[in-house]
Amino acid sequence: MAAPSSPAPALRRKHLRERLRILGFLSPWLVGFSVFFGYPLIATGYFSFMHYNQIEQPAFVGLRNWKYVLTQMPLFGPALWNTLWLVVVMVALRVVFGLGIGLLVTKVKSGAGFFRTAFYLPYLAPPVAATVAFVFLLNPATGPVNEILGALGIPGPEWFNDPSWAKPSLVLLSLWGIGDLMVIFMAALLDVPKEQYEAAELDGAGAWGRFRYVTWPSITPIVLFAVVTGVVQTMQYYTQALVAGKLASGVSIGPGSVIQPGYPDHSTLTVPQLIYSLGFQNFNTGAACALSLVLFAIAMTVTTLLMRKRAGLLPAED
């Protein structure tokens, strides 16, 4: 708001009070943002130039951590590849599947309430519990899925124990929890004006024509929103991949114990897992911080690009 050019002292005091009041309302976040975000971000930058094992004093090593992370660390390539693979495949399939289930739910006439709840329920399962359940369901030895496939005469894959099936298994797990997208798409589909469908039908449009020319244009903002939030979430993908890898490896381990991350064969290793592994298992704080900043840069770039596309996240009047 433009300040008045020559405010009277009383008016200026009022202005100041107004300012302070706004600051007061914002203060929890201002403190939280500086302490739990601003400070650690700067400190991460500082540590990325240090050799620090959390016992001795940090020692300046210039760009050595950065060089190590970007050019020498053998796991950086696989982790980046896996994260990008998941961002592309998981997000695309989730959006398509979520739209399909959303459409289905709006078409169901009998038992609509039952189906809606049934489709939504898995989304509520805590990620760790859902992952444990899927590692059990898909375990190659005695898992129900392979038992059933076997009974049908289909040899089941090794799922979480096969490097080429581990990521698709994670995708399957993510499709099981499609409830959030289903609700968003359902709401968007119910918002499409009925008259437009009738008009399209009069013009002789078939099912595909109606979807293409009536449904699709009015739900594109929501599709875009689903893609943006999906990309953001998948870049943080951590818990399911870690738990699935740990449990499927079958090694008797408690949380916190050191194992090679990303079982089998680093196929489920994501960038966030690699940060954890570097910082909290290898105590290579410097390299972990450098890698954190690489992830930060990727996330910021993607976010900025997506936000510029008017993804509907920032309301128009801002």
Added chain:
Amino acid sequence: MTTTTLTRRPARARTPGTPAARARRTRLLHWIAVHTVAVAAALFFLLPFVFVFLTSVMTDDQAMSGELWPHEWNWSNYAAVFTTPGFLDWWRNSLLYAGLGTLFTVCSAIPVAYALARFRFRGRRTAMLLVISTMMLPPQVVVIPMYLVWAQQLHLTGSIWPLVVPMAFGDAYSIFLLRQFLLTIPQEYLESAKVDGCGELRTLLRIVVPMARPGIAAIALFQFFFCWNDYFGPQIYTAQNPAAWTLSYGLESFKSAHSVNWNLTMAATMLVMTPVIVVFFFAQKAFVEGVTLTGVKG
């Protein structure tokens, strides 16, 4: 693609009978097709729960066999899970983390969301951008220095405090969501309150909070679920002290401790899933509202 070309115009023209009968038949076929797909989808979504449950009541021997239906219903598995050392601690910690975390988040998010929705001031756009950016950042990016502070300066690792305390300082996602909701409250209500001599704080507490109850319920639920489900936080801050673990974190060690006993692991899995599902059924409306709210453009 193939189905769409099939269901286009020509198919309709060739169907025999009066137009009314044809329409009825098409509608019936459509009904059958839709409901067949819906039943198949329901099986995909529900069968995992069924198998997890069935395995959770099997005997140790049968759980290793790959059979799907329990010979005898061994309910004592659930008792065995509850008497596992630490399990009740994890329950208590999960409830504490989720309860306090939700309370703190709601109390701190309300004034911030209100300020961002109501006042026009220089830097508001920047503030919104920063809120959205923090919302989008992977938590791993800033965790290492935070861990060092909690571990080396405050000596509070091994407890749930490093998880709970930050929530008293505004969670970006909750602020964003609640602000979107507050924008839908007509300004006239607030103006009239001001005319009646209400200060901003009184307006917030007396008028805005009651009107925003659905939005507040939504962020409370989301935060409760977030805390209950959180794995990364407990892994970073409580790993060294099993008495401070939460259910989500402890569950994983369950499988390791009972490496062959899928039945006990599945019973524990059921026990971790149940509370969230119960909460959901009690608060379904607020929840669905919250999910759709994320997609609403102000």
